[in-house]
Amino acid sequence: HYCPEGSTSSSECPRGQFSNSTMNTKPSDCLPCSPGWFCGSTKQVKPEGLCSAGLYCPGGQATSRPSSYLCDVGHYCPTGSPSPVPCIEGTYQDISGQSSCVQCPPGFYCSRSNVTNATHCSAGISVPVFCPSGYACPNGTRHAFEFPCPPGTYNPSPGLEMTSNCL
Numbered sequence: 399h400y401c402p403e404g405s406t407s408s409s410e411c412p413r414g415q416f417s418n419s420t421m422n423t424k425p426s427d428c429l430p431c432s433p434g435w436f437c438g439s440t441k442q443v444k445p446e447g448l449c450s451a452g453l454y455c456p457g458g459q460a461t462s463r464p465s466s467y468l469c470d471v472g473h474y475c476p477t478g479s480p481s482p483v484p485c486i487e488g489t490y491q492d493i494s495g496q497s498s499c500v501q502c503p504p505g506f507y508c509s510r511s512n513v514t515n516a517t518h519c520s521a522g523i524s525v526p527v528f529c530p531s532g533y534a535c536p537n538g539t540r541h542a543f544e545f546p547c548p549p550g551t552y553n554p555s556p557g558l559e560m561t562s563n564c565l
Contacts, residue, residue, distance in 0.1 A: 413460035416442035430458035433480030438462070448478035451497035456480060468495045472522025484510075484522035487540035492524050502526050504559035507539040534561040 411417050411428035416437045419427070431437035435445035436459040449455030450462045454475045459467075469475035472490070473482035476497050485491050489499035490508045502508035506526035527542070529535035532553050534545045547553050547564035558564070 410440040411437075411442060413438060413440055414458045416444055418443050431455075431460070433457045434478040436460060436462045436464075449475075449480075451475060451477045451479075452495040454479040454481050469497075470494055470522065472524035474499050482522070485524075487523065488538040490523040490526055499523075501538045502535070502540075504537050505529050505535055505557040507535045507542050507544065509541050511541065528556050529558055531556050534558040534563065536560055 409425070411425075414431050414437050415428040416431060417428050422428070431442075432445050434449055434455055436447060436449060436455055438446045438460055447462055449459065449464070449467075452469055452475055453463055454467045454469060455462075455464060455478075456467065457480075469479070469482050471492055471494050473484055474491055474496055475482055485499035485508070487509050488502050490502060491499045503526060505528065507529055508523045508526050510523060529539065530542050532547055533543055534547065534553065535542075535557075536545065536559060539545065545561050547558075547561055551561075551564035553564045
């Protein structure tokens with residue numbers, strides 16, 4: 399709440415804001431709801447709750463599910479996310495609004511370093527890439543050349559899952 403000078407009653411902070419102090423005299427004394435949190439009613443003295451999983455809440459949110467802040471592909475948003483979190487190498491996420499990333503499947507790699515591939519961006523990994531010839535890519539492979547075929551063996555085909563299958 400805040401009480402403008404000369405008023406006979408208090409005014410409430412709007413949704414998306416709160417005030418945890420006394421002697422407030424102007425609307426700017428109300429604080430935006432903290433990042434990762436929401437303030438759903440007008441009488442908040444602290445944030446009401448955490449943002450829902452699959453979405454993120456920059457400061458000032460009035461709902462736990464702000465539709466404008468759906469987590470992007472290549473990212474994940476656990477409960478209470480103030481911003482999307484990029485999938486780490488070895489994982490990916492090809493669906494928006496998710497709370498976790500998926501482990502890269504066998505026969506593929508998931509890396510941010512492949513800047514020539516349109517499925518990758520600097521912010522997150524959205525699609526696995528087929529493992530190159532001469533290499534194997536078990537679950538969670540982070541780089542195209544992480545698991546070469548052992549000396550004296552080869553692999554003429556892309557998408558190999560295990561180095562033990564090299565010829």
